[in-house]
Amino acid sequence: MTEVLDLPLREQAAAIAAGDADPAELLDAALARIEARNPAINAVVETFPERSREMLAAAPDGPLRGVPVVIKDEWPLPWRAQRFGAADVPGARFAPGESGPFRALRDAGAVIVGVGNMHELGASSTGNLSVYEAARNPWDTTRCPGGSSSGPAAAAAARLVAGAVGADGLGSVRFPAAYCGLTGLKPTFGRAAMDGHHMAPVTRTIVAGPLCADAADCRLLGSVMFGESLAAGEAKGLRIGVVRDVVSEDVTPEVREACEGAIEQLRAETGGEVREVELPDLDAATLAAVLLISEEGLSGVSPQRLNRLDPALSPLGRATLKYRMLLPAAATVQAARVRTLMRRRLAGLFEQVDVVAWPTVPAPAPPLDSPVVELPSGHLSADQANVRGAALANLTGIPSISVPVGLSAEGLPLALQLQAAWGRDELLLDAAEALEQANGRRWVEALPPLAAAQPTEA
Amino acid sequence: MDSSPSADDFLSAGLASYGMEADEIELAVLGAIHQLFWPPILELLEMDLGDVEPERDLDLSRAP
Numbered sequence: 158m159t160e161v162l163d164l165p166l167r168e169q170a171a172a173i174a175a176g177d178a179d180p181a182e183l184l185d186a187a188l189a190r191i192e193a194r195n196p197a198i199n200a201v202v203e204t205f206p207e208r209s210r211e212m213l214a215a216a217p218d219g220p221l222r223g224v225p226v227v228i229k230d231e232w233p234l235p236w237r238a239q240r241f242g243a244a245d246v247p248g249a250r251f252a253p254g255e256s257g258p259f260r261a262l263r264d265a266g267a268v269i270v271g272v273g274n275m276h277e278l279g280a281s282s283t284g285n286l287s288v289y290e291a292a293r294n295p296w297d298t299t300r301c302p303g304g305s306s307s308g309p310a311a312a313a314a315a316r317l318v319a320g321a322v323g324a325d326g327l328g329s330v331r332f333p334a335a336y337c338g339l340t341g342l343k344p345t346f347g348r349a350a351m352d353g354h355h356m357a358p359v360t361r362t363i364v365a366g367p368l369c370a371d372a373a374d375c376r377l378l379g380s381v382m383f384g385e386s387l388a389a390g391e392a393k394g395l396r397i398g399v400v401r402d403v404v405s406e407d408v409t410p411e412v413r414e415a416c417e418g419a420i421e422q423l424r425a426e427t428g429g430e431v432r433e434v435e436l437p438d439l440d441a442a443t444l445a446a447v448l449l450i451s452e453e454g455l456s457g458v459s460p461q462r463l464n465r466l467d468p469a470l471s472p473l474g475r476a477t478l479k480y481r482m483l484l485p486a487a488a489t490v491q492a493a494r495v496r497t498l499m500r501r502r503l504a505g506l507f508e509q510v511d512v513v514a515w516p517t518v519p520a521p522a523p524p525l526d527s528p529v530v531e532l533p534s535g536h537l538s539a540d541q542a543n544v545r546g547a548a549l550a551n552l553t554g555i556p557s558i559s560v561p562v563g564l565s566a567e568g569l570p571l572a573l574q575l576q577a578a579w580g581r582d583e584l585l586l587d588a589a590e591a592l593e594q595a596n597g598r599r600w601v602e603a604l605p606p607l608a609a610a611q612p613t614e615a
Numbered sequence: 616m617d618s619s620p621s622a623d624d625f626l627s628a629g630l631a632s633y634g635m636e637a638d639e640i641e642l643a644v645l646g647a648i649h650q651l652f653w654p655p656i657l658e659l660l661e662m663d664l665g666d667v668e669p670e671r672d673l674d675l676s677r678a679p
Contacts, residue, residue, distance in 0.1 A: 345676055346676050441662060464635060472641055475644075479630065480652075482633060487660055491664060495667075500670070
């Protein structure tokens with residue numbers, strides 16, 4: 158059954174539907190593999206075999222019937238409250254229950270085999286801090302897996318499962334996808350099921366998104382999460398916009414080379430064209446996104462509650478929560494205007510081009526104990542550098558996808574980000590598949606050392 | 616913005632006005648966060664966005 162577990166999500170589903178694979182054996186294989194491989198990466202923080210078997214026993218004949226998946230510690234399950242990667246989340250009342258992503262998975266016949274780790278409070282691109290201890294990158298377990306959806310990404314990259322559900326409020330699907338060599342989709346705002354998330358009533362930035370090896374699996378898992386089919390098309394004549402700004406230029410030479418090469422491959426594969434486009438004020442857009450999601454995080458929080466934070470919450474987490482309380486209202490009002498400004502600019506831009514491309518992250522995964530990257534502009538914290546390329550999609554609501562496009566000299570994944578107009582998630586998947594075709598699926602089929610290990614071990 | 620007395624004043628006054636407490640480590644982290652965010656916040660406040668009328672019924676799932 159190990160062989161079936163190594164198949165893509167769609168092929169696991171097809172094998173079960175055709176009667177060529179036994180879903181009970183597949184579930185056992187997934188649990189065994191988690192037991193074997195997870196200690197090295199701490200991707201899955203909890204399994205519940207009996208609950209998983211109950212899900213399988215009740216699984217309807219849906220598109221993911223019998224397929225094991227992991228879900229981020231950001232939603233409740235009927236038998237488990239989420240923790241948001243933190244010892245304390247002021248303003249939230251966590252309890253077991255159903256959520257939109259849970260219902261979508263259950264109704265598709267999927268089997269939730271475990272809960273994925275995440276960065277504390279969802280507040281970093283690195284994944285190096287969590288109430289469960291840090292998750293680790295399967296490509297190099299001394300490196301950051303990316304955050305905040307660290308566990309779902311590390312689990313899918315290590316092939317504990319073929320698909321995982323994450324969430325993206327400021328790049329939190331795309332960063333771990335990039336660091337772990339996966340394909341990760343940040344959907345158009347509001348398109349994926351989100352109810353049950355403690356911030357769902359107030360957020361205009363966070364969306365649930367799939368993390369899988371390739372675009373076809375993201376299409377399948379995304380269709381389940383969206384509750385609608387993400388039909389495949391052809392990205393013919395793709396007009397690719399590139400922006401000459403820090404997001405494309407303040408990156409390491411190997412990131413730049415890999416991404417520029419991938420953009421040219423995508424252009425050639427689709428018979429399209431590359432156009433240089435203007436998108437000013439990206440710095441302001443990044444800050445605006447940070448301010449607005451920080452404001453959302455204040456929901457239900459009082460100063461006195463912040464005096465009673467669990468001491469197990471990290472000093473960074475405690476200070477971040479308190480600093481949010483001090484942010485000037487005038488800045489968030491101004492941030493809302495920047496949001497409008499950038500949305501209008503993007504609406505005009507997407508009349509000229511179909512996608513805008515730049516590196517997902519400016520450097521490959523940094524060390525867990527020192528998440529700093531060296532860029533042409535100097536040394537920056539990975540968070541400070543990464544958010545510059547991700548925030549625009551969350552600020553404005555547009556969809557975005559991270560696709561693997563190479564490996565660094567140290568054997569770490571490199572990634573390109575494509576962004577499209579509202580509702581054009583399908584086009585991003587089409588473009589990602591075109592790029593896979595162009596590079597012979599070399600990067601989506603590349604396995605980290607942990608997953609390439611002895612096939613009989615799990 | 617460096618970690619100047621005015622930054623310390625902002626943090627201590629802000630925390631005090633809310634009755635919020637912070638230990639030494641938190642204060643150090645708060646100082647680092649403030650140093651990182653405050654200068655661009657001041658720049659943001661100076662941006663001339665008077666012509667940008669907010670969207671009515673903002674819907675981030677669609678184009679404006």
